[in-house]
Amino acid sequence: MLGKTSENHITSLSEIPIQFIRGVGPKKAALFARLGVETAEDLLWHVPRRYEDRSTLRKMSECRPGEECTVVGQVADYRLIRTRRPAFTIFEASFSDSTGMLKVRWFNQPYLADLFEHGQLVMLSGTVQQGRRGGAPPEMQSPIFEIVDEDTDREPIHVGRIVPIYHGTKGVSSRLIRSLVKRVLDQHVDHLCDVVPQDIRERLGLIQFKTAMMQIHFPKGPAPRVDGGSALDSLNRRRSNAHQRLAFDELFLVELGLGMKKVGMKQRATGIVFQVGGPLTERLRQHLPFTLMDAQERVIREMMADMASPYPMNRLLQGDVGCGKTVVAAFAIVCAAESGYQSAVLAPTEILAEQHFWSLRRLLEPLGLRCALVVGGQSKAERNVLLEGIGDGSIAVTIGTHALLHDAIGFNRLGMAVVDEQHKFGVLQRALLKAKGACPDILVMTATPIPRTLALTVYGDLDVSVIDTSPPGRKPIHTIRVLESQRAKAYRLILHELREGRQGFVVYPLVEESEKMDLQAAVSGWEQLKGIFPDQSIGLIHGRMKVSEKEAVMHAFTGGEIRLLVATSVIEVGIDIPNATIMLIEHAERYGLAQLHQLRGRIGRGPESSTCILMTKGGGSPETKRRLDTMVSTNDGFVIAEEDLMMRGPGDFFGTRQWGLPELRVANLIRDVGLLEQARTEAFRLLDEDPELAHPDHAGLRAVLHRRWKGKLDLVGVS
Structure with missing residues (x-):
């Protein structure tokens, strides 16, 4: 967006500080900064939050x-x-x-x-x-x-007229914002640059950029609307043509940035050409105690095609809890080992890293591949032995948390990086891991179901694979809501399962703000349960325990010595106990939907029926009731993810700031999925014609693109 300040001089509105707009000044500029408005361009993109009809x-x-x-x-x-x-x-x-x-x-x-x-x-x-x-x-x-x-x-x-109402702050009213927006538009509207190429605008029927910017702030009469309806309703639902045009621009710039990242990655990076389908891979397949599902076989074929190509693999593997992602990752690790390369597996928590270590060791060590676990709290002597094995290449697979990113850890020949629960990692951590190898292949795994179009945005630099089926023989988990006053009912259900020879969990919430109190509640609950079930072996696990203590508890639970495990939400991901058939979640109202679904996924992994009990005090907000009702009504992770997205919004769900994606001020990833698909199609079509936007006609687009991404293009994804 450009404003012509003289006949021969063009100034970008992004270079005009808000304080130099008449009526602002330094003091008001500091207040505008709280709203994220620092330039004249920011002011125009500070769109109304709603509209009132005073016409x-x-x-x-x-x-x-x-x-x-x-x-x-x-x-x-x-x-x-x-x-x-x-x-x-x-x-x-x-x-x-x-x-x-x-x-x-x-x-x-x-x-x-x-x-x-x-x-x-x-x-x-x-x-x-x-x-x-x-x-x-x-x-x-x-x-x-x-x-x-x-x-x-x-x-x-x-x-x-129909009047825009803005998000303000103390000292910055809607009236002031309206006046300043009008001033900027009056001075610069004829020089706002339409960076979306004309052929795309015509193909999609988009109105001009300057028209959209004027209409979104000061709609004239009945606002044009895509799907009919009243002017005011059109504006307040952000369905007017002006909203659609500006939302498209935002999504188009996001997809262009991700697309340029993907193009640049292939141009710059020469990947490892792995030898696929070797004898070790076949031995892994024969060693498995089960037959792989069709969905797993499909994903393995997609990975092998990536690994055999000269470009680095950058693939997202989606799959609901318990669908068998770790086994699929093992095939990529074995393929790398057959070509003489090491693998690193990065997990967000120690307990998940430990779970991967146990699972992968069972699968890989019979094949002669040495596995190592690197987490915090290990002794210096123990760490030195690991560092030596990683450095000389005798350790084929290294599993760990962010400790793997430490400078002291040097791989001999890193060729494959598996990143689990990627939504808990920031872009910098992901880029640092890739820096450990010359150009290793990357497999990102997530058990947080994400609608495909949204995954293509948040993980836009990755190819997407989905395991969309569960292992055969598994039954849906029966979920019920029980009030505190009905606690005896919950205990009867638990006792029945334990006496049938099965195992279970009692989960207590643990949040940083009240960590000490939460920990005390878990320990106190463990003491009480030992009195309620005196003939049962009851264990306790929480995040403050030493690695060796947690490993001992989990070993006892896996082996069946512990029948009921009292845990804080550290067991949210990664625990695989097929004999566990019942879970009681205390204070279920304190959890988000995604976390409840992850916790519930710790049971129901065997052939027996399973029950998840959501214990609440009763009452609660409408949002709490909606979350718990969703959990009771469905086991489908994608349905739960859609509901979670609707309730929390995409920013909170994805943590878009940590991804370095441009902020969306008009577009909404849930509401505007159709626009997102169009934006992605058009962005990639344009990059096919002009991969670096080097054509003179695209100079303005390239400038706006880099300004929107604020120099973060080199950090998005895993380059």
């Missing part, structure tokens, strides 16, 4: 008490009243039209005495009140107003 003008005689009215009247009389209270003033004014009078009061706005003049024409909008005395004219208190300039054809911006 219908009424005669004063038609206004009734309690109604919202917009009127035009002449100043008949006014006075400033200074009260006995210090610094408290009342400004009273009377306005008239051909049908009647209206009395208005404003509080603590003494400057109005210098603003109004007798006979002046003023537009007012507010709630009408009954006059204080019988026969007195109706009144308004602190209405929105605008002085009508009869000598010009300037349109009102605060009343007498």
